[in-house]
Amino acid sequence: MSRNYSFRVPAGTSNLGAGFDSLGLALEMYLRVRLELSNKMEIVALGIDSAEIPTTSDNLILRVAKRVATERNRELPPF
Numbered sequence: 001m002s003r004n005y006s007f008r009v010p011a012g013t014s015n016l017g018a019g020f021d022s023l024g025l026a027l028e029m030y031l032r033v034r035l036e037l038s039n040k041m042e043i044v045a046l047g048i049d050s051a052e053i054p055t056t057s058d059n060l061i062l063r064v065a066k067r068v069a070t071e072r073n074r075e076l077p078p079f
Helices: 017-022 060-071
Strands: 004-010 030-036
Antiparallel strands (some): 004 030
16 A cells, blocks of 8 residues: 555635625635655655755744644654
C-alpha cells in the first residue's frame, strides 16, 4: 500500500471592497499538496511564486500539521 497522500484546496476571495463578506469570486486556482513519507523532513515548493514559500520550519502547512499532530497526541513522521 502506498504511503503517499495528496490534497488540493481551492483558492478563495474575501473582503472585496464594499461587498465585505457578501461577495466572492469563483477562481480556478488551487493549492496542491503532495506528501510522501521519507527518511527526512523536506519541503519542495513548485509553481508560481514558489520562491516565496518557506521551505523551513516557518512553512505554514508544516506548522499546522505539527500542531494537529501534537493536539492529537501523535508523532508526525518525516515526509
